[in-house]
Amino acid sequence: MTSFEQSVLDIVRKIPKGKVMSYGQIAKYIGAPKASREVGWAMHSLGGTSNFPWWRVLNSKGKITIKEKSDSGPDTQQRLLEAEGVEFDNGHKMDMEKYQYHPEGKTHQISLLGLDESGE
DNA sequence: AACATGACGGACA
DNA sequence: GTGTCCGCCATGT
Secondary structure, three states: OOHHHHHHHHHHHHOOOOOEEEHHHHHHHHOOOOOHHHHHHHHHHHOOOOOOOHHHEEOOOOEOOOOOOOOOOHHHHHHHHHOOOOOEEOOOEEOHHHHEOOOOOOOOOHHHHOOOOOOO
């Protein structure tokens, strides 16, 4: 486990319920803006670890680009997100601007969505 | 060591 | 808005 992966896990665990972050955003937050693929690889390594919110991570387009897997596929990820209140458009995309989590940027008035951001 | 691939992202057409 | 290409970085063959 590299320090990079450690950082990724640390950040992803801080994403509150009902919110998401993009691979590139996480990489940038860590200090390696070009290592978006590394973040993706880190998630791949975890391969559906249930005790960690891997599903709150998607690409900058708000699209689930995860590869089709048996245990943790795109369907599973979308289902988990919708279960947290994330609305998907056309059944496969979501409003990134609306649900993206900003660790430092203080969450805006997301409360109007009716989501309980205090729920970790 | 070299080449191909990938849970990415941004620039272009 | 969609499809393709190129750049990045790590891994697998």
